Amino acid sequence: MDRIPILKMGEYLLVTVQVDMHDRLAMTLQEDLADRIVKARARAVLIDISALEVVDSFIGRMLGSIAAIARVLDAETVVVGMRPAVAITLVELGLALPGVRTALNVEKGMEILRRSLETSRGNGAATEAVAQPTDADAQG
Amino acid sequence: MPVASKSADLIRKYEGEILQDWVQAQMSAVTSRPDLMQKAELQEQSRALLQNLAQTLRTGADVADIKGAAWQDVRDFLDSVSQSRARQGFSPSETATFVFSLKEPIFARLQRELAKDAPALAAELWALTVLLDKLGLYTTEVYQKSREGVIARQQRNMLELSTPVVELWEGILALPLIGTLDSERTQLVMEALLTRIVETGASIAIIDITGVPMVDTLVAQHLLKTVAAARLMGADCLISGIRPQIAQTIVHLGVELGDVTSKATLAGALAVALQRNGLAITRSPQRPA
Numbered sequence: 001m002d003r004i005p006i007l008k009m010g011e012y013l014l015v016t017v018q019v020d021m022h023d024r025l026a027m028t029l030q031e032d033l034a035d036r037i038v039k040a041r042a043r044a045v046l047i048d049i050s051a052l053e054v055v056d057s058f059i060g061r062m063l064g065s066i067a068a069i070a071r072v073l074d075a076e077t078v079v080v081g082m083r084p085a086v087a088i089t090l091v092e093l094g095l096a097l098p099g100v101r102t103a104l105n106v107e108k109g110m111e112i113l114r115r116s117l118e119t120s121r122g123n124g125a126a127t128e129a130v131a132q133p134t135d136a137d138a139q140g
Numbered sequence: 141m142p143v144a145s146k147s148a149d150l151i152r153k154y155e156g157e158i159l160q161d162w163v164q165a166q167m168s169a170v171t172s173r174p175d176l177m178q179k180a181e182l183q184e185q186s187r188a189l190l191q192n193l194a195q196t197l198r199t200g201a202d203v204a205d206i207k208g209a210a211w212q213d214v215r216d217f218l219d220s221v222s223q224s225r226a227r228q229g230f231s232p233s234e235t236a237t238f239v240f241s242l243k244e245p246i247f248a249r250l251q252r253e254l255a256k257d258a259p260a261l262a263a264e265l266w267a268l269t270v271l272l273d274k275l276g277l278y279t280t281e282v283y284q285k286s287r288e289g290v291i292a293r294q295q296r297n298m299l300e301l302s303t304p305v306v307e308l309w310e311g312i313l314a315l316p317l318i319g320t321l322d323s324e325r326t327q328l329v330m331e332a333l334l335t336r337i338v339e340t341g342a343s344i345a346i347i348d349i350t351g352v353p354m355v356d357t358l359v360a361q362h363l364l365k366t367v368a369a370a371r372l373m374g375a376d377c378l379i380s381g382i383r384p385q386i387a388q389t390i391v392h393l394g395v396e397l398g399d400v401t402s403k404a405t406l407a408g409a410l411a412v413a414l415q416r417n418g419l420a421i422t423r424s425p426q427r428p429a
Contacts, residue, residue, distance in 0.1 A: 080374065084334030087372040088327070096368035103374035104341055 004029045006036050011043040012113065013075075018051050026062040033066060037073045043120075044113040045070050048106055050081025060095035067100040076116050077101065080109035144267040146253075146260070147246060148197035151190060154249050161245035162186055169241060171234045185221055190242075192217050203271035206278060218275060222282035226290075232283045239276040243269070303329050305336040312413045313342045313375075314406065318351030326362040330369050337375045344413040345370050348406045350381030360395040367400050376416070378402070380409035 004025060007014040013036055015029065033045065047066070067077040078101045090097065103109035151158060163183050166172060192214045201210035225235045247265060254261040308314045315333055333345060347363065349355065367377040379402040403409040414420060
């Protein structure tokens with residue numbers, strides 16, 4: 001497997017890591033994801049790492065930089081399904097991933113993303129009241 | 141290779157006498173503990189050691205090398221005596237005296253037997269002294285090891301007992317910590333907490349440190365590690381049970397708790413956790429009498 005599939009669902013991008021990540025795979029994912037966020041105009045990225053059993057400092061840093069890249073492109077990132085052993089390893093490595101939002105499972109992760117998109121849209125609605133009808137038209 | 145062949149014959153010849161004197165000496169010595177061991181048991185142990193000793197000496201075993209294969213039986217026997225005495229509450233010197241006190245009855249008989257042959261007597265006495273000293277010290281070693289085993293086991297038990305993770309409410313876990321946090325314990329606590337987070341799907345964990353006697357920079361670092369690990373699993377942590385004294389220490393030491401919410405009491409933390417989960421506790425309008 002030479003790349004990890006990225007699924008698009010509306011404004012969300014879903015990434016499910018089903019294999020153990022090696023360095024090259026993580027680099028590819030980072031590049032692909034940056035491309036897809038721009039192309040798909042995604043507002044939120046959900047990365048499911050529940051199948052990931054082994055992490056090293058490189059993969060840990062990669063998760064952090066993916067989240068940072070997404071933030072620069074104005075997309076929220078949430079990492080879900082981290083295993084206890086993986087969490088302990090990352091903490092012991094000194095990688096607490098301060099900029100990354102986390103959730104226990106996909107369901108909770110989606111909930112977090114949905115809520116944060118709603119808040120940002122709510123703020124947007126207040127300042128750009130004029131633009132709102134056109135948005136609604138476009139969606140309808 | 142120093143051997144004590146004459147003693148072997150001597151012990152066989154006077155076994156009954158030596159045993160009687162030896163047990164008598166042990167019973168009347170200051171280190172005697174009649175409260176811990178009956179005379180019959182002492183007699184039995186003494187007889188067994190004496191026989192073991194005589195048997196091994198007869199094979200011409202080297203008395204300077206009690207770690208050798210020839211002394212296996214004697215060592216095994218002393219192992220069991222030493223371990224059982226450690227459990228019964230004997231002190232190490234009382235245990236070692238069991239072996240040392242054998243010198244007097246044997247030496248007395250050797251002296252009588254070899255009265256006319258001074259060089260042989262001296263050689264025999266020296267060989268026996270070396271042997272019994274080594275065996276006595278060996279019992280002390282075993283005693284210490286079995287004590288250490290007890291301590292290690294208790295430590296393990298304490299670790300297991302001291303890391304309960306309880307579910308306070310749906311989606312709210314509490315981790316009451318009791319005792320000092322070292323890195324080994326932190327590891328266990330972390331594992332227990334994270335496993336429970338997965339099991340219960342909890343979104344908030346309250347770490348209660350009421351039972352932690354002191355919080356220094358190291359303990360704080362361990363706490364923050366646990367908080368970071370829980371956050372990676374998608375659960376927020378609150379720290380509660382910070383006593384006034386501990387709060388002062390934390391500030392004086394300049395410990396940074398970061399953006400972790402801390403509360404003085406577990407009740408306060410529970411209130412925050414409920415609020416974050418969109419829950420509230422209200423007083424019922426009809427209070428039961």
